[in-house]
Amino acid sequence: MSGARKSAGMPIEARRIALYLVLIALMLAAPFLFPGFRTQLAALWLMIVVALAWDMTGGQMGYNSLGNVFFYGTGMYVAAVITIALAYDVGEYTSAAGGGIHAFTDAQYFAGMALGIIGAGVFCAVCALLIGYITFGLRGPYFAIGTLGVAIAAGELVSNWEWVGGGQGISLPVYPGDLETGKVVFYFLFAAAGIALFVLLRWLYTTRFGAAMNAVRDDEEKAEAMGLHTLRYKLAAWSIAAFFVGAAGAISAFQLIHFEPLETAYQTINLGIFMVVCVLLGGKGTLWGPVVGAVLFHVFKEVTWNYLLGWQWVALGALIVVTVVYFQEGVMGYLMRRKPEWFGIRVGREAE
Amino acid sequence: MSAIIEIRGVTKSFGGVVANKNLSMTVEAGGITGLIGPNGSGKTTLFNSIVGYHPIDAGSIKFEGREISKLPVQKIARLGLLRTFQQTRIYGAMNCVENMLISLPHRKMRLAQSFARNSAAERKRAAGLLEFVGLYEKRLLRAGSLSFGQQKLLEFAMALMNEPTGLLLDEPTAGINPTLINGLVDRLKRANREFGITLFIIEHNMRVIMDMADTIYCLAHGEMLAHGAPREVQNDRRVIDAYLGAH
Amino acid sequence: MEQILGNLSLLAEFPVINLKIIVDGLMIGSLFALAAYGLALVWGVMNVKNLAQGDFVIAGGYVSWWLAGLGLPPLLGVAAAFAVMWAVGWVVYKLVITRVIERDMFTSLLATFGLAIMMAQILNLLFGSDTQSIQLQYDTLYFFDGFIDVPIAKLLGVLLAALLAAGVILFMKASRMGQAIRATAQDARAARVLGIDTEKVYAFTFSLNAAICGAAGAIIVMVWVIQPFYGISYSIRSFVIVTAAGLGNLPGVIAAGLGIGALEQYGAHIFGIGYQQAVAVLLLLLVLVVRLVQQRRMRRSLQ
Ligand SMILES: Nc1ncnc2c1ncn2[C@@H]1O[C@H](COP(=O)(O)OP(=O)(O)O)[C@@H](O)[C@H]1O
Ligand SMILES: [Mg+2]
Numbered sequence: 001m002s003g004a005r006k007s008a009g010m011p012i013e014a015r016r017i018a019l020y021l022v023l024i025a026l027m028l029a030a031p032f033l034f035p036g037f038r039t040q041l042a043a044l045w046l047m048i049v050v051a052l053a054w055d056m057t058g059g060q061m062g063y064n065s066l067g068n069v070f071f072y073g074t075g076m077y078v079a080a081v082i083t084i085a086l087a088y089d090v091g092e093y094t095s096a097a098g099g100g101i102h103a104f105t106d107a108q109y110f111a112g113m114a115l116g117i118i119g120a121g122v123f124c125a126v127c128a129l130l131i132g133y134i135t136f137g138l139r140g141p142y143f144a145i146g147t148l149g150v151a152i153a154a155g156e157l158v159s160n161w162e163w164v165g166g167g168q169g170i171s172l173p174v175y176p177g178d179l180e181t182g183k184v185v186f187y188f189l190f191a192a193a194g195i196a197l198f199v200l201l202r203w204l205y206t207t208r209f210g211a212a213m214n215a216v217r218d219d220e221e222k223a224e225a226m227g228l229h230t231l232r233y234k235l236a237a238w239s240i241a242a243f244f245v246g247a248a249g250a251i252s253a254f255q256l257i258h259f260e261p262l263e264t265a266y267q268t269i270n271l272g273i274f275m276v277v278c279v280l281l282g283g284k285g286t287l288w289g290p291v292v293g294a295v296l297f298h299v300f301k302e303v304t305w306n307y308l309l310g311w312q313w314v315a316l317g318a319l320i321v322v323t324v325v326y327f328q329e330g331v332m333g334y335l336m337r338r339k340p341e342w343f344g345i346r347v348g349r350e351a352e
Numbered sequence: 353m354s355a356i357i358e359i360r361g362v363t364k365s366f367g368g369v370v371a372n373k374n375l376s377m378t379v380e381a382g383g384i385t386g387l388i389g390p391n392g393s394g395k396t397t398l399f400n401s402i403v404g405y406h407p408i409d410a411g412s413i414k415f416e417g418r419e420i421s422k423l424p425v426q427k428i429a430r431l432g433l434l435r436t437f438q439q440t441r442i443y444g445a446m447n448c449v450e451n452m453l454i455s456l457p458h459r460k461m462r463l464a465q466s467f468a469r470n471s472a473a474e475r476k477r478a479a480g481l482l483e484f485v486g487l488y489e490k491r492l493l494r495a496g497s498l499s500f501g502q503q504k505l506l507e508f509a510m511a512l513m514n515e516p517t518g519l520l521l522d523e524p525t526a527g528i529n530p531t532l533i534n535g536l537v538d539r540l541k542r543a544n545r546e547f548g549i550t551l552f553i554i555e556h557n558m559r560v561i562m563d564m565a566d567t568i569y570c571l572a573h574g575e576m577l578a579h580g581a582p583r584e585v586q587n588d589r590r591v592i593d594a595y596l597g598a599h
Numbered sequence: 600m601e602q603i604l605g606n607l608s609l610l611a612e613f614p615v616i617n618l619k620i621i622v623d624g625l626m627i628g629s630l631f632a633l634a635a636y637g638l639a640l641v642w643g644v645m646n647v648k649n650l651a652q653g654d655f656v657i658a659g660g661y662v663s664w665w666l667a668g669l670g671l672p673p674l675l676g677v678a679a680a681f682a683v684m685w686a687v688g689w690v691v692y693k694l695v696i697t698r699v700i701e702r703d704m705f706t707s708l709l710a711t712f713g714l715a716i717m718m719a720q721i722l723n724l725l726f727g728s729d730t731q732s733i734q735l736q737y738d739t740l741y742f743f744d745g746f747i748d749v750p751i752a753k754l755l756g757v758l759l760a761a762l763l764a765a766g767v768i769l770f771m772k773a774s775r776m777g778q779a780i781r782a783t784a785q786d787a788r789a790a791r792v793l794g795i796d797t798e799k800v801y802a803f804t805f806s807l808n809a810a811i812c813g814a815a816g817a818i819i820v821m822v823w824v825i826q827p828f829y830g831i832s833y834s835i836r837s838f839v840i841v842t843a844a845g846l847g848n849l850p851g852v853i854a855a856g857l858g859i860g861a862l863e864q865y866g867a868h869i870f871g872i873g874y875q876q877a878v879a880v881l882l883l884l885l886v887l888v889v890r891l892v893q894q895r896r897m898r899r900s901l902q
Contacts, residue, residue: 064705064708064709066708066712134888134891137891137894137895138887138891140704140705141648141704141705141708142842142887144705144708145648145650145708145835145838145883146883146884146887148835149835149880149883149884149887150884152831152835152876152880153877153880153881153884156874156876156877156880157877159873160871160873160874160877167873204467206469207466207467207468207469208453208456208461208465208466208467208468208469208470209466209467211450211453211454211470212454212458212466214443214446215443215454218443218444218445218446219441219443221425221441222437222441222442222443223454224424224425224426224429225403225425225429225434225435225437225441226429226434226454226455226458226510226514227426227429227430227434227457227458227459227514228426228454228458229426229458229463230426232463233466236463268831269716269719269831273712273713273716276709280709310724311720311724313716313720313723314717314720314721314724316716317713317714317715317716317717317718317720318713318717319713320709320710320712320713320716321695321710321713321714321717324699324706324709324710324713325695325698325699325706325710326698328702328706406897407896407897
């Protein structure tokens with residue numbers, strides 16, 4: 001049996017490496033092959049990041065958050081505040097509605113961007129620890145609704161907080177330099193976040209930590225009875241997810257230039273639910289599922305958008321319902337069931 | 353011998369049903385203690401109280417001298433007191449080896465250590481314990497595809513993997529093929545002797561528990577009916593009546 | 600901050616303002632309680648957590664508002680909203696809900712969330728995103744030298760809500776279908792053994808819930824305003840109420856509904872009207888934390 005596995009294993013490994021090489025080449029070339037779609041391609045990477053992050057708790061641990069968009073919005077604001085604070089007084093800046101009087105040097109802009117992205121990630125990771133300490137005591141529907149509540153509450157509170165611009169939102173300086181260069185830069189920033197998260201998860205899911213995540217999902221009571229530090233694993237996983245979602249939010253903030261709290265930052269019914277749909281569409285609890293789902297969803301969204309004449313949001317709602325009701329195993333779940341050999345024979349891999 | 357689990361005056365009721373009434377018992381370290389009683393006499397309830405599954409109404413439960421009656425399940429498990437479930441609980445979607453590796457003693461693991469793959473030594477230990485319970489051949493099968501008896505054996509092996517000091521077993525032989533029971537009893541004894549694990553066992557099969565235990569407690573209707581050495585309990589008039597009355 | 604303190608001292612200086620806030624809160628709270636009752640009903644009977652609850656309410660409001668525009672008397676609009684939303688509920692049940700009953704809870708939550716998005720967007724396309732209301736030509740009663748004003752329309756709304764609630768409760772107690780619903784909620788399998796067609800019970804329960812919500816919405820549009828995207832906050836309020844009261848606790852639902860109505864009015868008064876939505880959500884988080892602490896004491900988590 002082990003001999004058969006070895007000879008069958010080589011081509012799969014080789015094919016996998018070839019696949020990765022092709023994908024990396026595509027990723028690098030995409031903004032130059034399709035120069036008219038740079039912004040959409042960047043948005044695709046954003047979807048991939050948030051879908052992968054959502055799947056960490058939703059797919060791998062069984063904690064279905066409806067509030068991960070909280071980290072996205074918070075990341076945006078943290079990045080904006082850091083960038084502005086490097087050069088100006090934040091309250092003064094926002095009360096002038098970010099008008100032309102406030103100019104930023106290139107150095108200030110890029111320092112703000114670097115610090116903003118990292119700072120947003122770290123801040124959101126800490127938020128996840130604090131919020132999770134409470135919400136992870138909630139199970140099932142209460143967790144989903146509790147996290148949704150956190151995101152909605154944050155949006156409402158921020159929209160009443162004049163220091164960060166209130167309901168009007170907040171503006172950042174535009175990318176210093178050529179507009180198209182800016183688009184390429186944002187594309188690669190999102191892509192870097194997506195690839196970093198993918199590589200991290202690819203490794204993480206093979207560790208003891210990854211096994212513990214699945215144990216929490218499959219039977220948390222048993223995991224507790226075996227003395228697993230369930231809360232610790234949940235918090236760690238959520239804060240890693242929050243780091244990436246927060247960082248992605250920060251990149252979005254610089255890309256969008258102006259954003260406001262309810263429609264853009266804490267967009268509970270847009271991005272907040274899209275990330276879940278991506279994961280369901282691609283396959284919950286799999287490494288590739290969120291990526292595949294994000295691509296499918298994004299393509300569906302971009303292609304249908306212009307033809308639906310205002311009904312696009314209804315169509316998206318319908319897509320959610322149909323996915324949830326009829327196709328919950330997702331693409332990867334379907335393939336794993338129908339074509340297990342594509343994934344290498346599972347039995348035997350864990351052998352030694 | 354010293355006491356490892358001390359139960360004093362424990363009462364637990366569900367609504368109107370008093371499942372445990374003023375129970376006191378002592379489990380000696382290093383021994384095998386039996387808990388018997390007709391169906392519905394409150395045995396599982398007592399186990400649940402010990403491992404922190406629900407709050408108790410009154411009384412005290414000590415493990416290694418430490419009060420645990422207010423601790424949650426995970427903390428008690430991390431002290432080294434483990435239980436298996438009457439309705440076996442294993443990870444059905446994982447294979448046996450993965451089930452074993454999940455069961456590593458996480459109390460000995462810092463967060464940083466969890467960010468690593470399982471070591472060869474751990475895999476070897478998992479394989480060894482699967483061998484010990486006779487599941488080595490099935491180690492790569494999905495645990496959910498095993499028979500009920502095999503799942504019980506797997507759950508037992510998982511508990512051993514966790515290196516507990518005390519292990520509560522809820523009807524370990526129920527649902528196991530009668531021809532395999534002797535083998536299981538033998539393994540329970542070896543786990544007790546060779547690994548030094550104190551066993552506290554709920555058991556329906558009288559022959560089995562009389563053969564294994566040093567001390568036996570018998571419950572009926574949530575109250576303590578009798579306790580003592582197996583022979584004393586076996587011949588106790590009230591115990592015989594309780595069992596006859598219940599069947 | 601000064602504004603908040605100012606508002607607080609105003610409350611202390613003129614105690615009758617408290618009375619006004621409480622009266623207002625109780626009136627809106629009675630409608631929250633209606634929607635929450637429907638949520639608890641569906642939750643208890645078929646274990647579906649309906650996140651489209653608030654959108655049923657708003658949709659009912661639009662039915663009545665649209666018919667009023669065509670000349671239908673608003674009171675008949677309540678009945679019309681009840682009937683139309685009953686039909687909507689039945690269709691939704693047959694298309695979606697019946698397929699998620701046996702599935703895990705997140706499925707029903709997410710499916711109804713998708714439904715909520717669809718309904719809000721459809722209403723937006725049909726009626727636009729402006730706030731709407733029906734102006735009733737009734738007088739306003741004044742008490743305490745005009746400090747407290749109670750429009751008769753609001754009183755009428757509360758009365759209608761109470762009548763509707765009484766009708767539903769009576770129905771659940773006395774009718775055969777009501778008994779079948781309660782039996783199914785207790786134990787669906789046993790109910791099937793007794794010959795109850797649980798599928799029919801589920802469909803009926805869900806339709807009834809949608810109809811209750813619709814009628815509540817038709818009352819709301821007579822005394823407050825509606826807008827296509829207000830649904831989610833009514834859903835959240837329903838969850839707050841049911842979480843605070845627990846399932847199958849009718850007095851609890853009424854008390855929690857009225858209490859949340861009053862607390863929201865206080866929140867709006869003290870922090871400013873912009874915080875009304877935030878107060879509703881923060882109440883949800885507060886209730887969850889309180890329940891969590893209670894469960895911790897039971898060595899349990901909230902599930
Ligand atoms: N969670 C519970 N809720 C209500 N009653 C329970 C619960 N668990 C056990 N009981 C009742 O407590 C009594 C003892 O049950 P149990 O401890 O399971 O008995 P045994 O394990 O000895 O067969 C029974 O009457 C049972 O119905
Ligand atoms: Mg039992």
